[in-house]
Amino acid sequence: MNELLLVVRIxxxxxxxPAVRIESVVELDTxxxxxxxxxxxxxxxxxRSRVLTVICCRRSLGLEPLFEQCTTLEAAVTELDGHHYALxxxxxxxxxxxxxxxxxxxxxxxxxxxxxxxGMVETEEGALLLVDVAALVAGPEPVRSAA
Amino acid sequence: MDDLIADFVSECRDMLENLGGEIVAxxxxxxxxxxxxxxFRFVPTVKGNCGFFxxxxxxxxxxxxxxxxxxxxxxxRQPDPRLVSAVLAVIxxxxxxxxxxxxxxxxxxxxxxxxxEALKAGADAPTTPAxxxxxxxxxxxxxxxxxxxRLSVDLLDRMMSGVSDLVLARNELARRLRDQSxxxxxxxxxxxxxxxxxxxxxxxxxxxxxxxxxxFVGLPRMVRDLSAELGRQVLVDIDGGDVELDREMIExxxxxxxxxxxxxxxxxxxxxxxxxxxxxxxxxxLSVSARQSGNQILIDIVDxxxxxxxxxxxxxxxxxxxxxxxxxxxxxxxxxxxLIFEAGLSTAREVTSISGRGVGMDVVRSNVERIGGVVEVxxxxxxxxxxxxxxxxxxxxxxALTVSIGSQHxxxxxxxxxxxxxxxxxxxxxxRVGGAGIVTIRGRRVPEIVxxxxxxxxxxxxxxxRTLIVLKPAGGDVYALAVxxxxxxxxxxxxxxxxxxxATGLYAGTTLADDGSPILxxxxxxxxxxxxxxxxxxxRSVRLLEEGQGPVQQEATPVLxxxxxxxxxxxxxxxxxxxxEEVPASAIGLGAGRxxxxxxxxxxxxAGLPDIPASTAKVRLFRLSDGETQLGLAFREVIDLDxxxxxxxxxxxxxxxxxxxxxxxxxxxxxxxxxxFAEHAGPRVQAAQxxxxxxxxxxxxxxxxxxxxxxxxxxRVVALDSDERADLMIxxxxxxxxxxxxxxxxxxxxxxxxxxxxxxENHIYRYDRAxxxxxxxxxxxxxGSR
Numbered sequence: 001m002n003e004l005l006l007v008v009r010i011x012x013x014x015x016x017x018p019a020v021r022i023e024s025v026v027e028l029d030t031x032x033x034x035x036x037x038x039x040x041x042x043x044x045x046x047x048r049s050r051v052l053t054v055i056c057c058r059r060s061l062g063l064e065p066l067f068e069q070c071t072t073l074e075a076a077v078t079e080l081d082g083h084h085y086a087l088x089x090x091x092x093x094x095x096x097x098x099x100x101x102x103x104x105x106x107x108x109x110x111x112x113x114x115x116x117x118x119g120m121v122e123t124e125e126g127a128l129l130l131v132d133v134a135a136l137v138a139g140p141e142p143v144r145s146a147a
Numbered sequence: 148m149d150d151l152i153a154d155f156v157s158e159c160r161d162m163l164e165n166l167g168g169e170i171v172a173x174x175x176x177x178x179x180x181x182x183x184x185x186x187f188r189f190v191p192t193v194k195g196n197c198g199f200f201x202x203x204x205x206x207x208x209x210x211x212x213x214x215x216x217x218x219x220x221x222x223x224r225q226p227d228p229r230l231v232s233a234v235l236a237v238i239x240x241x242x243x244x245x246x247x248x249x250x251x252x253x254x255x256x257x258x259x260x261x262x263x264e265a266l267k268a269g270a271d272a273p274t275t276p277a278x279x280x281x282x283x284x285x286x287x288x289x290x291x292x293x294x295x296x297r298l299s300v301d302l303l304d305r306m307m308s309g310v311s312d313l314v315l316a317r318n319e320l321a322r323r324l325r326d327q328s329x330x331x332x333x334x335x336x337x338x339x340x341x342x343x344x345x346x347x348x349x350x351x352x353x354x355x356x357x358x359x360x361x362x363f364v365g366l367p368r369m370v371r372d373l374s375a376e377l378g379r380q381v382l383v384d385i386d387g388g389d390v391e392l393d394r395e396m397i398e399x400x401x402x403x404x405x406x407x408x409x410x411x412x413x414x415x416x417x418x419x420x421x422x423x424x425x426x427x428x429x430x431x432x433l434s435v436s437a438r439q440s441g442n443q444i445l446i447d448i449v450d451x452x453x454x455x456x457x458x459x460x461x462x463x464x465x466x467x468x469x470x471x472x473x474x475x476x477x478x479x480x481x482x483x484x485x486l487i488f489e490a491g492l493s494t495a496r497e498v499t500s501i502s503g504r505g506v507g508m509d510v511v512r513s514n515v516e517r518i519g520g521v522v523e524v525x526x527x528x529x530x531x532x533x534x535x536x537x538x539x540x541x542x543x544x545x546x547a548l549t550v551s552i553g554s555q556h557x558x559x560x561x562x563x564x565x566x567x568x569x570x571x572x573x574x575x576x577x578x579r580v581g582g583a584g585i586v587t588i589r590g591r592r593v594p595e596i597v598x599x600x601x602x603x604x605x606x607x608x609x610x611x612x613r614t615l616i617v618l619k620p621a622g623g624d625v626y627a628l629a630v631x632x633x634x635x636x637x638x639x640x641x642x643x644x645x646x647x648x649x650a651t652g653l654y655a656g657t658t659l660a661d662d663g664s665p666i667l668x669x670x671x672x673x674x675x676x677x678x679x680x681x682x683x684x685x686x687r688s689v690r691l692l693e694e695g696q697g698p699v700q701q702e703a704t705p706v707l708x709x710x711x712x713x714x715x716x717x718x719x720x721x722x723x724x725x726x727x728e729e730v731p732a733s734a735i736g737l738g739a740g741r742x743x744x745x746x747x748x749x750x751x752x753x754a755g756l757p758d759i760p761a762s763t764a765k766v767r768l769f770r771l772s773d774g775e776t777q778l779g780l781a782f783r784e785v786i787d788l789d790x791x792x793x794x795x796x797x798x799x800x801x802x803x804x805x806x807x808x809x810x811x812x813x814x815x816x817x818x819x820x821x822x823x824f825a826e827h828a829g830p831r832v833q834a835a836q837x838x839x840x841x842x843x844x845x846x847x848x849x850x851x852x853x854x855x856x857x858x859x860x861x862x863r864v865v866a867l868d869s870d871e872r873a874d875l876m877i878x879x880x881x882x883x884x885x886x887x888x889x890x891x892x893x894x895x896x897x898x899x900x901x902x903x904x905x906x907x908e909n910h911i912y913r914y915d916r917a918x919x920x921x922x923x924x925x926x927x928x929x930x931g932s933r
Binding site: 030032033035036037038040042044045046048050051052053055081083084085126136138139 | 312316555602603604641642644645646647648650651653654657658659663664665666667677716
């Protein structure tokens with residue numbers, strides 16, 4: 001309850017990320033690709049002397065990225081297990097307060113969405129899908145353990 | 148209260164760790180008062196604290212131990228192995244209880260009567276003078292505690308990562324300052340800041356360092372217990388405990404080290420009876436030492452036990468299906484030893500409770516390699532084994548080389564780099580075998596990985612424009628990595644990469660370059676794996692390939708470049724050179740029309756010498772061999788080992804010189820080895836019939852001393868009264884030879900019993916072995932060519 005939500009657009013849809021998990025919203029200027037990494041790993045970037053692993057949310061959902069995403073690169077920065085990630089989103093819209101606890105979505109969603117969903121939350125602007133940040137980072141396949 | 152207990156627990160743990168070594172050392176030298184005192188100090192500390200915290204069990208135990216030790220101190224009792232064992236048992240029990248307290252659980256009710264009884268019983272029993280099963284020389288250094296405070300590791304790690312960030316932030320600031328035309332005052336202030344940060348980084352790095360002693364203190368105790376259990380006698384010698392190592396690193400090598408030491412005691416060192424039988428001292432020696440070498444720490448574990456039986460390893464590997472028979476026969480002894488690192492091999496005839504726990508050397512190796520280290524093994528059957536752990540000093544700051552593909556930069560840990568060569572360099576040749584790249588660098592064939600291909604990155608460069616980095620990953624074998632460009636050596640602050648990045652298996656971590664952009668650091672072993680090079684077996688297969696007579700490329704023929712006696716620059720194919728010898732000029736002489744040299748027992752034809760050198764000079768010569776015959780080729784000096792890279796311009800006439808070619812960028816005459824052998828070793832080939840020598844076989848000296856030499860020189864020996872025609876007759880100068888040689892015989896050689904007798908070609912002192920051999924050779928070639 002009363003959790004703050006960051007409303008972003010991913011693949012054209014308005015979804016909510018738990019604001020406590022997001023450190024900042026940045027615009028990435030450099031993107032160094034990581035050859036042979038999983039598809040949804042867009043590359044590496046640097047933010048205040050820290051290395052960010054950049055995750056393409058569209059690819060993480062199993063969708064094709066928009067062409068212009070290669071140029072704008074608006075991203076939400078989050079920390080997971082000591083590593084910093086930047087989640088590339090279509091755009092950041094707003095910060096809202098959650099008016100309810102997440103409840104299960106009963107309608108059938110796309111496979112990708114199903115995987116990252118934490119449920120529906122009510123807000124002043126209607127119901128939004130709450131997205132699990134860790135699931136976004138993990139991507140379509142479970143991460144193989146480093147050999 | 149909780150804080151107090153935590154302090155008590157950590158104090159006890161520290162003391163317990165130190166005590167293990169102390170007690171064992173005390174057992175070896177029971178009269179050592181200082182040792183006894185330090186043990187004695189521990190017990191009352193525990194006792195006092197126990198009373199305060201109300202741990203009655205601990206109190207009773209420490210009280211009993213204190214009483215026994217007090218008796219020893221007062222001289223009322225002699226320390227003996229039983230007492231030491233009893234005290235150790237009490238200390239162990241205390242350790243267990245302390246762990247229970249640390250876990251925050253209530254102390255289990257229990258009875259320690261048995262231990263207390265054991266302490267007492269020793270007092271009455273007569274002390275049996277048993278040899279001490281183990282002793283520690285290391286503990287002799289004593290442990291004086293420097294002034295210290297306790298810090299949590301988390302705090303240190305936070306400081307370390309803060310400083311790392313500081314370094315990176317400084318780098319970024321430096322870049323910004325460079326971009327803008329900065330004021331001199333700002334620059335100098337920045338320089339100062341920069342210096343302070345560097346100093347601080349060093350200091351913080353050191354706070355993470357710990358003396359490796361903390362790893363070593365437990366060893367004497369462990370070896371003592373093990374050897375008692377196994378009926379061995381082992382003396383532990385520990386050295387280099389003051390070497391410092393990153394704390395994390397110490398934890399990472401604890402298990403591998405323990406395992407190797409256990410192996411050494413269990414499988415290496417034999418039982419006392421067995422040792423005596425093989426002429427060794429009853430007590431086995433196990434020495435563990437650490438030293439720093441550059442940014443690596445080397446830990447040697449050496450035992451003087453039975454060593455590792457390479458043949459048995461090979462048999463096991465064949466049985467286990469790791470190796471097939473044909474390959475096994477070609478393994479060098481060193482490669483045989485490497486087999487102990489293969490999964491599923493253990494040389495112990497039976498699995499013991501000590502080291503046969505399913506944890507093999509393969510696990511040891513992979514654990515050490517995970518931290519960028521290497522395990523090396525050397526062993527001589529019957530003499531012992533040396534295991535060397537080679538680990539980096541710290542995990543966080545790595546010297547690296549930056550390279551690029553297209554516009555993207557990557558870093559390679561410098562420790563893995565053997566050399567860097569240009570693909571179009573003289574001694575380098577690129578070739579393709581079934582689509583796989585092979586690079587031949589100065590005759591050594593290594594697999595090639597084209598980085599752009601592995602990474603799937605576009606690269607504009609031709610194969611031959613790339614630079615090859617020869618890498619030897621920790622524990623793996625050599626390969627060459629083709630990159631577009633090599634940039635700079637840098638000290639990089641490496642951070643672990645996200646799991647999604649590590650999952651590629653290619654990278655060891657990430658770092659930031661001076662310009663603030665992220666750089667990926669490669670894991671050389673991972674690159675080899677992903678690039679398809681079979682790292683484990685590669686060195687072996689390269690050798691197999693060489694022995695299997697792969698296509699010999701003339702361009703890569705290794706040659707020895709030398710100056711002949713007249714100063715000419717000449718080259719000879721390395722393959723025909725057996726070795727280099729140095730002989731006094733007196734060993735060289737004319738015989739049967741050509742120069743010959745005596746080398747030990749043999750007399751060889753000698754080429755390359757214009758005339759007999761002055762008797763004081765020394766002559767160096769190549770000993771050439773065609774597999775059957777040998778001959779000598781004199782030279783002045785060796786210039787270099789090189790390879791023929793260019794075409795050979797043949798000589799007009801057949802002769803000593805086959806032709807002229809460029810070696811190392813300058814012309815050199817290439818020796819025609821075939822002509823040499825045809826010319827100089829010819830006569831011997833023609834002597835189809837062995838020469839015959841007539842000896843007085845009735846004379847014991849001739850029969851026992853002379854005959855073997857003559858036969859070794861290729862003669863068939865016949866008796867004096869034989870009707871056969873002999874090429875040579877050897878007669879004793881003192882013996883009766885009135886009969887004279889039968890007509891038709893060749894030369895007659897007279898041997899005199901006195902060194903002072905006049906010597907000439909046919910009269911030789913009978914122990915002038917060299918002269919005798921020359922005469923034998925001459926007579927043989929004279930006889931054969933007739």
